[in-house]
Structure formats: structure tokens, C-alpha cells
Amino acid sequence: MSATQASWMDRQEYVEIIPPPDFSFRECLIFLSRSDEEIMHTIQGECIYKALSLSERSGQGEAGCMLLLKITYTNHRTLHITFPEQQPSDTERALAAQYVMEWFDLDKDLEAYYQLGAKDSLLAPLITRYRGLRVIGIPELFEALVWAVAGQQIHLGLAYRMKRNLVQQYGRDICIEGTQCWLFPEPAEIAVLEPEDLRPLKFTTRKAEYIIGIARQIAEGSLSRSELLQLDPQQARDRLLAIRGVGAWTADYVRMKCLRDPLAFPIADAGLHQAIRAQLSLPHKPEMAELEAWGTRWAGWQAYATFYLWRSLYDERG
């Protein structure tokens, strides 16, 4: 096992993850705390609480089967996952470890990114400031797609409200140590709805149609993360674009956050444009040709460059 690689071990009392050297738990907390409206995890001080669904992963479809994770960072610079609610099986503990590794992108070696970034006028200050920040993902495909479709909304606040409403209406929750944790609704539960059902949750009729359509494809098995991961990146993008409601921005966002494609580059993203403009003090948003030139410079690391630029927006607003 090389020192630049993450690993995990089952210590019985807890599951221990040894992160790679370029890992900042503080940056994880900052990112995960970015909105008070977020419902899919809870931050309590330095702890992250997160509920995982066991039914859809094991394929048993057993109701009420969820796993609650409490994630902390120790002074030995390791991540500890504990299970405040129950004593999970070895398989479930392994699942938890894999989820966290995936969520925080711990398998990635960022050295090449930092070498590239150091020579890049736009990225250089950001890689110094946010060193150890990793692309925080959305491992579940349905959740990633729903969040992306919600994120097409005019206001980010509205997108959060849409997701919160959907989760509180159709998801399951658990309350432990005074903390409420939610599971994202199963695709099968949304697949049977009609667009009118989602209108009161602040979804437009269009977006309600998109989300139900996506839920149906996933529920019937014609769309899955594992299938997308088997395709080459371009084919995966085309497959996503074939979904109604998924345009270039959404396809690239999902590639970045769920499929973990480092080449994913949501080039038309408004936040990306704002961030570049602010970093370079441009009088107006960058032109498309200019954005393409940046993308070429960041070849292989477009997703990371984009994520670091998004991160810079939180500093802009204080």
C-alpha cells in the first residue's frame, strides 16, 4: 500500500479510514455546511451524521433498513466512522467505509492537479487556499440527477427547498442523539407519482415530469450508475443527454459528482463564470472561447478546477 493512497480498516469499535496526504477535513466541513437548507446530512460541531439506505444496495427491498454513520476526524489524522444506532454487520461496515471513500473522493491522488495548478494563474491561489479540498460527490445516481435538475432552477434557495420538500414528503428519517437524518426517496416511490403530486413541493410541471421520468428509468432498471460507469466517458455523457430534462450542464454535473469523471466540465455553469470573473476581476463574464481555453489548460482536471472555483464563491460572499 503506497503512502499516497487511502485505506480503511475495521477496528470493531469503529471503522478507520486513513486518508491520503492531500486531504482536508476542515474543507469537507466547510463545503458540507454551505447551506442551512441541506437535508441529506447533518453537521454537529466537528461531526458529520449521514444515513445510508441498505435496501437498495443489497437488493432485498427491505423497508426500514438504514444505517446511520457518525464521521469524525481524530488528532491522529484519520477518519472514524461509528454507528450510534446499531451494531452493523461486517458487510454493512465495509459499505459505510466505501461510501465515505467515494463521497470524499479519497482514492484520488491530487499531486498532478496541484502541479498543474501551481503553474496556472487562475488556480494557483485557489490550490494554496483550499489545499486538501476534494470534490464532494453525490454517490447515488437518483439523488445526483434530482439535485441537478433542481439546480437548474433560477435560485439556489429554491433548489434546496425543492429537494427538502421531496425528501421530507417521500423519504424516511431517523432521529438519533438529537439529530435528524434523512434518506433520499427511492426511485420506485417517485416513479408512481404524477407531476401534479410534485407541484406543491415547488417543482414546476416540467421539472416534475423530468424527475418522475428519471425515477421510472432507474426503477425499471434501464438506467443505473453501474451501467454508466461501464461506458466510456463520451458514451456516458450521451446516455445522460438522452434523458428528458438532462442537457449539457446536467450531464456534466452528474459526471462530475456521481460518476467521478475528472474531465467533466460544466462549461456553461453560471457559478463557474461568476467565480472566474471575480478571481480575475473581469469587467464581464468570460467568453465561451476563453472558457474553452481554460478547459484545455486544465486538461484532465476540469472537474477539480471547476470545484475549486465554486469553492471560491463561498469566500466572496463572506
Add this chain to the structure above:
DNA sequence: TGCCAGGAATTGC
């Protein structure tokens, strides 16, 4: 009050 915001589909030329 009226304008503008982000992204995708739909409509119009």
C-alpha cells in the same frame, strides 16, 4: 412595480 436570474425544452423561422 418591473425586471432579472439558470438551464432545458419547445416553438418559430
Add this chain to the structure above:
DNA sequence: GCAATTCATGGC
């Protein structure tokens, strides 16, 4: 095949 329009809420 493009550009223009529609969707529809909320902040300024």
C-alpha cells in the same frame, strides 16, 4: 439548424 420563447419563483 439556428435563435427566440416559455417555464415560474423570488430578490432587488
